[in-house]
Amino acid sequence: MTPASQASSHRRIVAVSPDDGSAINLKQPELAAFLAWLIPGLGHLYQGRTKKGAMYMSVILTLFVAGLWLGDGRVVYASWRPTDTRWWFVCHAGIGVAAVPAVVQSVSMTGTNHEPFWIAGWMTPPLLEGQLVSREFAERLVNKDPYIFELDFWDRPPYKQFRADQVSMWHHKLGRFFELGTLYTVLAGMLNMLVIYDAWAGPMHPLVKQEKSSTSSDEENNQDDDTQSDGTTDTGSVSR
Amino acid sequence: MTLRVMAQLIQVQCHDDVFLWRLRMDSSIMIVFALFLENVPMLFFSLPLIAAASVVFSATHHESPPAIWRGTVEWMIWLVGILGTVLLAVFILSRLA
Numbered sequence: 001m002t003p004a005s006q007a008s009s010h011r012r013i014v015a016v017s018p019d020d021g022s023a024i025n026l027k028q029p030e031l032a033a034f035l036a037w038l039i040p041g042l043g044h045l046y047q048g049r050t051k052k053g054a055m056y057m058s059v060i061l062t063l064f065v066a067g068l069w070l071g072d073g074r075v076v077y078a079s080w081r082p083t084d085t086r087w088w089f090v091c092h093a094g095i096g097v098a099a100v101p102a103v104v105q106s107v108s109m110t111g112t113n114h115e116p117f118w119i120a121g122w123m124t125p126p127l128l129e130g131q132l133v134s135r136e137f138a139e140r141l142v143n144k145d146p147y148i149f150e151l152d153f154w155d156r157p158p159y160k161q162f163r164a165d166q167v168s169m170w171h172h173k174l175g176r177f178f179e180l181g182t183l184y185t186v187l188a189g190m191l192n193m194l195v196i197y198d199a200w201a202g203p204m205h206p207l208v209k210q211e212k213s214s215t216s217s218d219e220e221n222n223q224d225d226d227t228q229s230d231g232t233t234d235t236g237s238v239s240r
Numbered sequence: 241m242t243l244r245v246m247a248q249l250i251q252v253q254c255h256d257d258v259f260l261w262r263l264r265m266d267s268s269i270m271i272v273f274a275l276f277l278e279n280v281p282m283l284f285f286s287l288p289l290i291a292a293a294s295v296v297f298s299a300t301h302h303e304s305p306p307a308i309w310r311g312t313v314e315w316m317i318w319l320v321g322i323l324g325t326v327l328l329a330v331f332i333l334s335r336l337a
Contacts, residue, residue: 019303019304019307022303052299052308056299059292059296060296063288066288070285183289187289187292188292194297195300197300198299198300202303203299
């Protein structure tokens, strides 16, 4: 192994703490960012920033679960149908693996089975007018959902065809809590974007105005010093 | 709903007495206040959002736990102040317009 390759293999990516100026080992920032997306705070735990990671994890997952609870598990779903495009799911996706069941449920509903993967219906997109569903799922809805009756389905063997609008039912049942649950879960996903950035680049530094020196020669000297210090700039992250 | 009915009753009573202009002004303020109180339960649900956002905003700017908590308090004051002022202004203007 050549000295150059040894140096690159031992390269350490660190950020500077804005509080005490100490170095924060970011390890592999890309991997940390991916882990932070997968589960909020996991990237920080991987980097050894355990307190911060645990705090992120508890805050964001609590917010997400609280939103799901307020919205009766209905507010997080993936739907890209022309009459029901759920743009909020773009923000929900920021929470990572917690939003994956919504994709699974959506794919399963639009597939050949015409029923959700988890038959209980958690994170399932709402049934729209004219949508085909399996008989088993239709029977379950009639038995479990007080808003849906047998007459809400046409018989289209081997399926059942829905003849109402489930989104309206959800809004009638949940009222303002549908919007509240959506807001909680959306905000959890968006806040996790900041957490991902923190895992990737370290804490953000406040903008510091450079003091203008009296002579231009001083400025030139400062610039020379900046370029010589380990090949870094004042972005807050340095590599050694 | 009760507060809304109370506010409407006050409004009707005051409209009966066309000579007491000052009383009408007082009643409109009471209506605004009553309608504001009616929305307090929903405003309550915004507090966890503000708290969570403050913690995350602060944590993305600091590394040590004491600095994070100090920053959280500062962010919370800013967010409550700005959002509260905007909300109150919109609410009052929408009712008085």
